Amino acid sequence: MGKYLTEFIGTFFLVLTICCSVVGGADPAPLAIGSALMVMIYAGGHVSGGHYNPAVTLAVIMRGRCSVAEAVPYMISQVTGGVLAALAAKFLLPAAKVLAITPIDLSTTIPQALLAELLYTFALAYVVLNVATAKANANNSFYGLAIGFTVLAGAFSVGSISGGAFNPAVGVGLTVMGISPLANIWVYLVADFAGGVAAAMAFSFINPTDK
Numbered sequence: 001m002g003k004y005l006t007e008f009i010g011t012f013f014l015v016l017t018i019c020c021s022v023v024g025g026a027d028p029a030p031l032a033i034g035s036a037l038m039v040m041i042y043a044g045g046h047v048s049g050g051h052y053n054p055a056v057t058l059a060v061i062m063r064g065r066c067s068v069a070e071a072v073p074y075m076i077s078q079v080t081g082g083v084l085a086a087l088a089a090k091f092l093l094p095a096a097k098v099l100a101i102t103p104i105d106l107s108t109t110i111p112q113a114l115l116a117e118l119l120y121t122f123a124l125a126y127v128v129l130n131v132a133t134a135k136a137n138a139n140n141s142f143y144g145l146a147i148g149f150t151v152l153a154g155a156f157s158v159g160s161i162s163g164g165a166f167n168p169a170v171g172v173g174l175t176v177m178g179i180s181p182l183a184n185i186w187v188y189l190v191a192d193f194a195g196g197v198a199a200a201m202a203f204s205f206i207n208p209t210d211k
Contacts, residue, residue, distance in 0.1 A: 003048040003070075004077040010040035010052040011081030012088075015173035019089035022179060023101055030155030030164070038148025045144065049132065053167040054078055055196035059125040062200035064211065065133050082169035086176035104163040104180045106187055113162035113184075114191045120154035121166045121195025122202075129203040135210050168192050 017036035021029040041050035049066070051057045054075040060066040066074070090098055106113045127150045131143040155164040163180055165171040171188025174180040180188075 004073050006044040006048040007051060007074050007077040008081040010044045010048075010050060011078040011169050012085045013040055014052055014167075015082040015085035015170055016089055018170060019086055019173060019177045019179065020092060023089065023093055023098060023177070028156070030152050030159060033155055033164075034148045034152025036148075037151050038144045041144035041147055045132065048074070050144070050147075051128075052078060052081075052169070053124070053192075054169055055121050055167060055192040056125050056128050057196075058193055059129060059196040059200040059203075060133065062197065063129055063133055063203060078169040079172055082173035083176050086173040089177055098178060101177075101179055103178065104174070104184060106162070106184050109161065110187065113187050116158035116162040116164075117166060117188060117191035118195045118198070120150075120158060120164070121192040122199045123154065123195075124150045124166050125196045125199035126202060129199060134203075134207060162187070162191075166192060166195070 014033070014036050018029075018033050020026075021032045026032050037052065040052060044050045044052075049060065051060065051074060057066060057071050057074045057078070061068060061071050124147065127146055131137050131140065131146045137143070151166060154166055158164060163171075163174060163184075165174060165180075165188045168189050171180070171185055171192065174188075175182055175185050
């Protein structure tokens with residue numbers, strides 16, 4: 001149960017930071033987001049692995065470091081954390097400010113958004129697999145920094161194209177918050193899970209003896 005609570009807490013604070021910093025106009029928001037992910041990974045990595053992302057959990061399943069039976073409650077905890085974080089952000093911020101958000105419009109940029117989400121979710125899951133599961137990097141102290149900075153780089157690079165979720169739980173949170181319309185959610189689900197799958201395949205191909 002401790003693993004699932006850790007995944008819930010980490011995802012909650014990641015999504016809360018995203019929703020509050022974006023709606024609140026934090027400058028630069030990507031720095032807050034990458035930092036939140038980094039510290040939550042350092043806080044909970046030793047308990048649950050610090051996935052905080054269903055696409056990362058899928059990559060870890062394919063890597064052989066997480067069973068399907070364990071992954072299902074992981075993903076439920078992550079999505080629940082994302083939803084409750086979005087609701088908390090709505091409560092914390094003035095209603096007028098939340099209503100004044102201009103929702104992310106992907107209607108004319110779906111191919112670009114799909115590619116942006118896929119590429120940086122791939123990068124995120126690939127970094128996670130290498131710094132947090134590879135035998136050569138066992139017991140390192142930089143894993144949280146590397147993972148957090150991957151999201152930071154992605155948010156700066158393609159956040160204006162896709163919203164910079166790189167995480168299905170974040171996509172759900174953005175939808176609940178009203179930052180992204182419901183019509184967009186399939187982009188985050190399809191592209192992000194595909195990125196996780198591609199990262200696991202790439203890791204296995206590059207590291208065939210790391211079982």
